Amino acid sequence: AQSVSQHNHHVILSEAASLELGCNYSYGGTVNLFWYVQYPGQHLQLLLKYFSGDPLVKGIKGFEAEFIKSKFSFNLRKPSVQWSDTAEYFCAAKHNNAGNMLTFGGGTRLMVKP
Amino acid sequence: DVKVTQSSRYLVKRTGEKVFLECVQDMDHENMFWYRQDPGLGLRLIYFSYDVKMKEKGDIPEGYSVSREKKERFSLILESASTNQTSMYLCASSLGGWTNSGNTIYFGEGSWLTVV
Numbered sequence: 660a661q662s663v664s665q666h667n668h669h670v671i672l673s674e675a676a677s678l679e680l681g682c683n684y685s686y687g688g689t690v691n692l693f694w695y696v697q698y699p700g701q702h703l704q705l706l707l708k709y710f711s712g713d714p715l716v717k718g719i720k721g722f723e724a725e726f727i728k729s730k731f732s733f734n735l736r737k738p739s740v741q742w743s744d745t746a747e748y749f750c751a752a753k754h755n756n757a758g759n760m761l762t763f764g765g766g767t768r769l770m771v772k773p
Numbered sequence: 774d775v776k777v778t779q780s781s782r783y784l785v786k787r788t789g790e791k792v793f794l795e796c797v798q799d800m801d802h803e804n805m806f807w808y809r810q811d812p813g814l815g816l817r818l819i820y821f822s823y824d825v826k827m828k829e830k831g832d833i834p835e836g837y838s839v840s841r842e843k844k845e846r847f848s849l850i851l852e853s854a855s856t857n858q859t860s861m862y863l864c865a866s867s868l869g870g871w872t873n874s875g876n877t878i879y880f881g882e883g884s885w886l887t888v889v
Contacts (some may be wrong), residue, residue: 666815703880749815760831761878763816
């Protein structure tokens, strides 16, 4: 079965620290990858997505992610976090053999201390 | 902007009750989804619909059914609610098909269901 793994369930950082959240997916072939964010009390929002082309994807709010096919990874990064980045982050993958079904990782709760 | 609207934000139901969660999208999307979100488990797909009256089981369909009589509306039904179905339920929609640019999935705000 397809799976998406997020390495850390909880991350606590101070403001201005650099962030990297790990994400690995279990299958090869054509895959679309996503990072979603859920701020407290709000709905899931798309941060960024990768479909093809440049493996380094820029998203909103200064986030980026790098698709490394050989490692089946799609890690999310931000050079300098802010208190407002406190949220839960979800990695997700969609494989062309799975129709349009999205498989999510377990989520990573990020807390940024002011 | 795509809007996915879930009719109820917070519900409290008793064990054994039948529960309906309604979802409407306004962008003529072919695909609609129901997920549940639980701490540490992320989002798990319950059911998926790719057209009116068409449905596919997701990862955890047991105890649930769905209905898609109109393209814009996708209902999740708990025939006999149980306490282990206490969760946040998320509806989502996307365009159909598979394209190189991909089809982003848009989420509703979620419905918190507590079964007592």
